[in-house]
Amino acid sequence: MWARAWRLGLRALVGGRRGFTCKADTKGSGRITAEVIEHLERLALVDFGSQEAVARLEKAIAFADRLRAVDTDGVEPMESVLEDRCLYLRSDHVIEGNCAEELLQNSHRVVEEYFVAPPGNISLPKLDEQEPFSHG
Amino acid sequence: MAAPMLRLCCPGRRWALACIDGCSRHRRGAPNGCTSSRKRGQSSVAQQPFITAQKPRKGEHEWAAVVGLEIHAQISSKSKLFSGSQVHFAAPPNSLVSFFDASLPGTLPVLNRRCVEAAVMTGLALNCRINKKSLFDRKHYFYADLPAGYQITQQRLPIAVNGSLVYSFCAGKNRSQVINKTARVKQIQLEQDSGKSLHDDLRSQTLIDLNRAEGQLRVDANISVHHPGEPLGVRTEVKNLNSARFLAKAIDYEIQRQINELENGGEILNETRSFDSKLGCTIPMRDKEGKQDYRFMPEPNLPPLLLYDTESLPAGADPQQVIDIDRIREQLPELPSVTREKLVQQYGMLPEHSFTLLNEVGLLEFFQNVMKETRAEPKKVTSWVLNTLLGFLKQQNLAVSESPVTPSALAELLNLLDRKAISSSAAKQVFEELWRNEGKTPAQIVSEKKLELMQDQEALEQLCHAVMEGHPQVVMDVKKGNPRAINKLIGLVRKVTLSRADPTVIKEILEKKLAS
Numbered sequence: 001m002w003a004r005a006w007r008l009g010l011r012a013l014v015g016g017r018r019g020f021t022c023k024a025d026t027k028g029s030g031r032i033t034a035e036v037i038e039h040l041e042r043l044a045l046v047d048f049g050s051q052e053a054v055a056r057l058e059k060a061i062a063f064a065d066r067l068r069a070v071d072t073d074g075v076e077p078m079e080s081v082l083e084d085r086c087l088y089l090r091s092d093h094v095i096e097g098n099c100a101e102e103l104l105q106n107s108h109r110v111v112e113e114y115f116v117a118p119p120g121n122i123s124l125p126k127l128d129e130q131e132p133f134s135h136g
Numbered sequence: 137m138a139a140p141m142l143r144l145c146c147p148g149r150r151w152a153l154a155c156i157d158g159c160s161r162h163r164r165g166a167p168n169g170c171t172s173s174r175k176r177g178q179s180s181v182a183q184q185p186f187i188t189a190q191k192p193r194k195g196e197h198e199w200a201a202v203v204g205l206e207i208h209a210q211i212s213s214k215s216k217l218f219s220g221s222q223v224h225f226a227a228p229p230n231s232l233v234s235f236f237d238a239s240l241p242g243t244l245p246v247l248n249r250r251c252v253e254a255a256v257m258t259g260l261a262l263n264c265r266i267n268k269k270s271l272f273d274r275k276h277y278f279y280a281d282l283p284a285g286y287q288i289t290q291q292r293l294p295i296a297v298n299g300s301l302v303y304s305f306c307a308g309k310n311r312s313q314v315i316n317k318t319a320r321v322k323q324i325q326l327e328q329d330s331g332k333s334l335h336d337d338l339r340s341q342t343l344i345d346l347n348r349a350e351g352q353l354r355v356d357a358n359i360s361v362h363h364p365g366e367p368l369g370v371r372t373e374v375k376n377l378n379s380a381r382f383l384a385k386a387i388d389y390e391i392q393r394q395i396n397e398l399e400n401g402g403e404i405l406n407e408t409r410s411f412d413s414k415l416g417c418t419i420p421m422r423d424k425e426g427k428q429d430y431r432f433m434p435e436p437n438l439p440p441l442l443l444y445d446t447e448s449l450p451a452g453a454d455p456q457q458v459i460d461i462d463r464i465r466e467q468l469p470e471l472p473s474v475t476r477e478k479l480v481q482q483y484g485m486l487p488e489h490s491f492t493l494l495n496e497v498g499l500l501e502f503f504q505n506v507m508k509e510t511r512a513e514p515k516k517v518t519s520w521v522l523n524t525l526l527g528f529l530k531q532q533n534l535a536v537s538e539s540p541v542t543p544s545a546l547a548e549l550l551n552l553l554d555r556k557a558i559s560s561s562a563a564k565q566v567f568e569e570l571w572r573n574e575g576k577t578p579a580q581i582v583s584e585k586k587l588e589l590m591q592d593q594e595a596l597e598q599l600c601h602a603v604m605e606g607h608p609q610v611v612m613d614v615k616k617g618n619p620r621a622i623n624k625l626i627g628l629v630r631k632v633t634l635s636r637a638d639p640t641v642i643k644e645i646l647e648k649k650l651a652s
Contacts, residue, residue, distance in 0.1 A: 043429055045278065079271060079292075082439035089457055092214050092250035096234040097221030103230060103238050113229045114343035117280030119335065 032058055042124050141208055141217070142255050143289070143325045197363050201391040202371070204322075204358040205383075210329070211254045216348070217328055218245035218288065225352075229345040237346055239283035244437050249459070252295070255326050256443065256464045259296025261471060262321050266461050268443045270295040272326075272435035277428060281331035281344050291432050294325035295441065302473065306488045314487045355383055359390045361398065369394070370404040374418050376411050386411040390418050475500070483507075483514035492522055498536035499526070505543035512550040520550060524564070528571055540573035549578040559638055562587040590637045599637075600645045603628045614650055622646065 037048050048054055100113055109116035216223055221234040236243035259266050271293040274286040299321035304314050331346040360371035374390055377383045389411075394404050409418040444450070446462045476490035485493075493500050503521045510517060525546065529539060549570070553563045562582070569581045582588055590596050604611050607628060613621035622643065629642045 039429075043276070043431060079434045080436065080439060082436075085439040086457065087247060087439045087441050089249035089252065089459070090215075090220065090246045091456065092248055093220065094215050094222040095220035097219075097232045097237075099235075100228065100230040100233065103233060103235075106238075106240075109341075111341075111343055113231075114334065114345055115230070115280075117333075117342045117344050119337070119340050119342055121278060121280075 032061075045124075141210055141327050141329050142258055143206065143208055143327050199361050199395050200364045201359065201361045201387075201394075202368055203387055203391075204371075206356040206358065208329075208354040208356075210352045211251050213248060213250045213254065215248055215250075217248050217251050217326065220246070223348075227347055229343075230347060232347045237348075239285075245288060245435070247438065247441070249456070251326060252441065252443075252459055253464055255295045255324060256459065256461055257468060259299065259324050260461075260465050260468055262296075262299035262301055262324070264296035264299030264321060264324060266296050266443060267293060268445075268448070268461075269293065270441045270443075272438040272441070273432050274435050275430045275432055277430060279330065279333075280342055281333045281346070283331070283346070287328050287330060288435050288438070289327035290325035292434075294323045295443075296324040297322065299324070304487070304491065306491065312486075312488060314491075357383060357387055357390070359387060359394065360404070361391060361394045369398070370406050372404065372406065372418075373408045374411055375408060375421070378413070382411060382413050385413075385416055386418055389416060393418065483518070485514065485518055489518055489522055492526070493518075496526065496536060502536055502539070502543050506547045506550070509544055509547035510550045510554070512547075512554040516554070517550060520546065524567055528567075541567065541570045545570050545578060552578060552582065556589060556638060558582055558587050558589055559635070561635065562589070586634075586636070588636060590633055596633070596637055596641065597645055597649075599632050600629055600642065600649060603632060604646070604649060611650070 032054055037054060040046060041048055048057070104110045104113060104115070107115045210223075211217070213223055215221060216234075216237065219234045219236040221237055222232045224232060234243075236245065256266055270290055272288055273291045275289050275291065276286040278285060301319045301321060302316060303319065304316045307313050307315050329348045331344055331348060334343040334345070336343060355377050357374045357377060358371050359374065360369040362369040372390060372394070374386050377386055390409070397404060405420075408421045410421045411418050443459050443461055445460060449458060449460055472494050476487070476494060479485045479490040479493065480487055493503055499521065502525070503517065506517050506521065507514065525539065525541065528534075528541075529536065546567075549563055549566055552558050552566075553560060558566065565585065565587060566578050566581045569576065569585070570578065576584070603625065607625070610621055610624050610628075614625065625646055626639055626642050629646070630637060630639060633642075
């Protein structure tokens with residue numbers, strides 16, 4: 001029990017995400033591979049930190065899959081619940097802006113009215129580049 | 137967010153299904169060259185480059201290159217595509233940014249009517265089919281200048297599709313041969329622009345300005361090569377093309393690079409490359425990891441965009457809230473090809489001249505204003521405008537609007553020339569004087585510099601007689617049949633008249649005297 005608490009603590013320290021080493025043995029049909037999870041995490045910056053999260057994802061997919069039971073032959077797909085609404089067209093006048101000071105207050109760092117960001121995208125380390133984890 | 141942009145879509149590899157037929161550009165010289173341009177906003181479209189063919193080496197299979205252009209052009213509007221903040225260049229950073237543009241939670245996009253009209257106009261001008269229903273999507277990727285993490289665009293069903301642009305270019309000796317080509321336009325779509333990033337390498341940071349309006353016209357090229365009849369090759373995307381010249385160079389280089397690579401047994405990676413203008417080559421861009429997955433999804437906050445025509449316009453609809461394609465078609469200005477055709481028909485102008493007239497801002501208007509005030513022949517006017525005026529302007533790098541010679545002044549000058557009040561060499565002199573812009577009219581300059589042609593026929597005849605008397609040897613040569621001798625006589629008379637006599641008239645008089 002003490003060992004397990006230590007493990008959890010260590011995971012929390014490293015941010016949890018990278019501590020998840022058992023993605024391959026997911027519950028369920030295992031149709032979500034480690035590669036897909038890693039791909040999704042990279043694309044969406046979503047943290048599937050635990051087995052439960054992946055299981056939840058699989059349940060969500062299974063739930064959505066139930067749509068396949070419906071025969072939709074010849075039925076035009078609905079792309080948006082707004083499809084019957086009118087798209088409002090705004091006239092081309094300047095009515096907003098000019099609030100740089102207010103907006104810049106949101107930024108952690110500012111240089112002369114510019115938002116400051118890191119020099120480029122910082123890539124997520126790949127799965128095999130992560131710190132090896134002992135979970136014995 | 138978003139300076140409003142239109143993006144024209146090209147038949148490159150990504151959309152291979154739609155555009156394989158007839159879209160190859162053969163290395164042996166381009167019989168049916170096909171590049172398609174995507175345009176994003178304003179009504180000027182980048183001219184397509186002319187690719188020179190090379191002789192194929194022995195034993196070489198014929199290669200065909202497929203080029204697609206993605207053109208981003210900013211729409212000329214007062215406010216942005218999805219927000220009411222101003223569109224203006226060179227404003228203080230982040231001063232033209234609304235809460236929506238800064239992607240603050242709880243803000244929603246509101247579509248700008250003027251941008252839709254601009255997109256429809258562009259589609260009509262490029263012979264597209266306007267989709268009466270078009271949809272907005274989100275294109276996701278992470279970058280500091282895209283605070284929302286996605287860009288609103290039209291990927292599934294854009295506002296206009298399947299257009300074409302007929303263009304011509306002058307080739308051959310003297311650029312006198314006009315060749316017509318057609319570029320297919322796959323689609324035109326409305327989309328947001330991202331912000332502007334200033335890279336500060338010294339302090340290892342990037343400064344972000346969400347004003348947008350970064351570049352009014354940008355082009356990316358997609359290039360692949362294949363053997364005709366075989367499937368299309370892997371394409372690369374080339375960015376950082378800042379001029380039509382570099383666009384042409386980059387495409388030429390990339391086609392050759394791909395051919396060389398493949399002929400040496402290598403393979404082409406589906407990557408993004410940057411054009412190095414100094415070295416004249418394309419290099420892989422770092423920071424681009426493989427193929428991007430943009431996770432397109434419908435924009436949940438925008439219903440479909442519906443357009444109407446006079447037939448389908450709902451009765452009693454608020455005119456502010458509906459867009460009538462037919463009305464917009466009526467408001468289209470005369471397109472350049474129609475103007476050029478009119479010039480050729482009306483004035484008997486050579487096609488290549490009609491191109492030059494239209495390619496220079498304000499030159500057509502200048503020409504038309506001169507035509508209004510002169511009796512001179514259109515061919516003469518064309519020549520003076522395209523050769524003399526344009527030559528002087530180019531030499532001093534001036535725009536037509538900055539010309540020191542006004543259309544009226546040139547018209548007056550051409551009238552003097554037309555009535556044979558001055559010779560053409562005198563006219564050139566007068567033009568140079570006018571260029572000095574000292575406020576004198578052509579008539580004043582002519583009289584000041586005594587450039588008028590002699591009108592007194594009798595006095596001229598006497599001078600001819602005197603010259604003939606004074607040069608009996610030359611007269612003998614003429615009578616003997618020496619063809620060049622007459623020119624010598626004419627030259628002598630001209631000298632005596634201080635170049636104030638029309639050489640043709642001199643020749644007539646001399647010939648008459650010699651005959652008698």
